[in-house]
Amino acid sequence: xxxxxxxxxxxxxxxxxxxxxxxxxxxxxxxxxxxxxxxxxxxxxxxxxxxxxxxxxxxxxxxxxxxxxxxxxxxxxxxxxxxxxxxxxxxxxxxxxxxxxxxxxxxxxxxxxxxxxxxxxxxxxxxxxxxxxxxxxxxxxxxxxxxxxxxxxxxxxxxxxxxxxxxxxxxxxxxxxxxxxxxxxxxxxxxxxxxxxxxxxxxxxxxxxxxxxxxxxxxxxxxxxxxxxxxxxxxxxxxxxxxxxxxxxxxxxxxxxxxxxxxxxxxxxxxxxxxxxxxxxxxxxxxxxxxxxxxxxxxxxxxxxxxxxxxxxxxxxxxxxxxxxxxxxxxxxxxxxxxxxxxxxxxxxxxxxxxxxxxxxxxxxxxxxxxxxxxxxxxxxxxxxxxxxxxxxx
Numbered sequence: 598x599x600x601x602x603x604x605x606x607x608x609x610x611x612x613x614x615x616x617x618x619x620x621x622x623x624x625x626x627x628x629x630x631x632x633x634x635x636x637x638x639x640x641x642x643x644x645x646x647x648x649x650x651x652x653x654x655x656x657x658x659x660x661x662x663x664x665x666x667x668x669x670x671x672x673x674x675x676x677x678x679x680x681x682x683x684x685x686x687x688x689x690x691x692x693x694x695x696x697x698x699x700x701x702x703x704x705x706x707x708x709x710x711x712x713x714x715x716x717x718x719x720x721x722x723x724x725x726x727x728x729x730x731x732x733x734x735x736x737x738x739x740x741x742x743x744x745x746x747x748x749x750x751x752x753x754x755x756x757x758x759x760x761x762x763x764x765x766x767x768x769x770x771x772x773x774x775x776x777x778x779x780x781x782x783x784x785x786x787x788x789x790x791x792x793x794x795x796x797x798x799x800x801x802x803x804x805x806x807x808x809x810x811x812x813x814x815x816x817x818x819x820x821x822x823x824x825x826x827x828x829x830x831x832x833x834x835x836x837x838x839x840x841x842x843x844x845x846x847x848x849x850x851x852x853x854x855x856x857x858x859x860x861x862x863x864x865x866x867x868x869x870x871x872x873x874x875x876x877x878x879x880x881x882x883x884x885x886x887x888x889x890x891x892x893x894x895x896x897x898x899x900x901x902x903x904x905x906x907x908x909x910x911x912x913x914x915x916x917x918x919x920x921x922x923x924x925x926x927x928x929x930x931x932x933x934x935x936x937x938x939x940x941x942x943x944x945x946x947x948x949x950x951x952x953x954x955x956x957x958x959x960x961x962x963x964x965x966x967x968x969x970x971x972x973x974x975x976x977x978x979x980x981x982x983x984x985x986x987x988x989x990x991x
Contacts, residue, residue: 604728611720612949616933620943626974628962629933629945631768631914634970637833638874638881645870658865660857662690662841669872670826670841677800678811686846689853690868692860693838694798694827697852698762699725700859701794701823701842704851706731710759715745717950719768719796731759735952740908740917740959743772747781754785760792761785763812766799766912769950769961773807773911779815787817792848798827798840801882803912804890813843820845823852828871831885833965839863839871889914892964892971899975900962903982914965917947921958923982928957936960940981942974 600606613630620627636642649655654663661667664684671684682688691697698721706712708730714722716737726733734753738745754761763782765774774782786793793812800809813822823844829835842852896916897907906919920932927935929946937943944962948955964971 602728604724608724612945613720616937616943616945619934619937623937623941625937625941625943626970626977627943628964628966628974629943631963631965632835633833633914633965634967635833638877641832641834641870641874644873645866648869649866653869654865656865658862658868660861661853662688662863663865663868663872665872666690666839666841666868666875669875670843673875674824674843678814680811680814680843682843683846687843687849689842689844689849689856690863691840691842691856692863693829694796694825694840695721696838696856696860697825697840697842698722698794698796700852700855701825702726702729702731703859704855705792705794705823705848706759709757711755711757712759713750713753713761715761715763715767716952717769717947717955718952719764720950722762722764723952726762732757734758737951738767738770738772739956740770740947741906741919742909743767743770745774745778745781750781751785754789754791756789758789758791760794762794762796764796765812766797766803766809768799768913769915769917769945769947771908771910771913771915771917773803773809776810779810779812783812783815783818786821791821793818793822795822795824797824798830799913800826801831802886802889802914804886804893804910807911809912820847823848828867828874832871832874833885837864837867837871839867889965892966892968895968896962896964896971896975899971900978902975903979905982908959914963916962916964918944918960918962919958920960923985925958929960932958933960936978936981941977942981 616629667684667688670688671682674680674682702725706729710731712731713734736750736753813824826841828839906922908917933944944960947959
């Protein structure tokens with residue numbers, strides 16, 4: 598038979614699926630996959646339910662999204678970042694941020710283009726870019742400091758550079774790029790006449806008084822940047838798959854065409870509920886970050902108490918843990934399997950987010966869980982470390 602597309606044929610199963618399956622099979626607490634274990638605000642969910650049941654639109658909505666949500670996205674850009682956006686020509690609603698990323702890459706990237714990627718990578722970036730025909734140019738940040746090497750970044754740009762994909766706040770590193778780092782990225786994008794595809798789904802989940810700075814707000818970047826947001830992360834409703842794209846009209850137009858022939862629309866009742874949610878007062882956004890920061894601290898304190906090392910976490914749902922202090926003589930993938938089998942706690946190996954020569958002694962834990970689940974995971978982890986101390990060969 599004729600071959601299928603090699604980008605997807607034989608592509609390995611996502612590490613999230615692999616570890617989640619192991620967790621289920623072994624009755625482990627799953628701190629590997631990044632989603633909350635409680636639903637988002639009841640008023641937003643109720644708004645969606647009432648709209649769907651009370652004669653709200655349940656047929657095809659406008660292809661670019663319902664006006665209520667597109668205008669709410671524009672208003673949020675102004676409210677949080679003082680960014681003036683025309684909702685009619687500069688906002689698109691997609692079925693989740695992953696669809697938005699796919700649309701952007703399909704619309705902007707041509708075979709032979711080079712695209713700069715910062716490792717560790719969220720897992721969908723590379724196959725989407727390869728399917729578009731791009732050559733990836735990797736720049737890495739590594740634990741424990743996640744420092745961006747400016748010389749390495751500059752070396753990744755060249756005459757064939759079409760774009761950079763920037764994940765900020767960054768999954769899985771939990772890094773929040775500061776203004777100086779963003780300025781360096783912006784200067785390189787402008788100098789090489791490139792675009793920036795900015796995955797900012799964790800924009801409202803930053804900690805310790807830090808500020809999320811969208812790249813689109815920096816000098817020279819308004820016409821070159823595509824900014825992607827997600828109701829799933831902002832409202833803890835990951836299953837709804839409602840994303841939104843903000844970009845100048847000349848960039849948004851081809852992305853809209855890709856969307857038109859991908860999903861075409863997103864459920865209108867969910868869109869209208871997200872529009873309502875975006876208008877929630879500052880207390881909501883402050884509590885979102887504050888509650889997750891408290892969970893981060895709860896997990897970090899407990900993990901540190903077992904003797905494992907803690908890597909700084911500036912945002913997102915994820916805590917990176919250094920297994921080195923325990924002297925575990927195994928790679929991170931094997932350690933994650935051991936923790937699942939023996940401790941009953943599932944993590945994800947950080948090496949899975951690099952292409953090669955990855956750091957091998959770091960694992961990732963998700964803390965967007967109920968406190969009772971975090972506490973039970975910590976108790977299991979502590980018991981496992983204690984048993985191992987009594988019998989290192991166990």
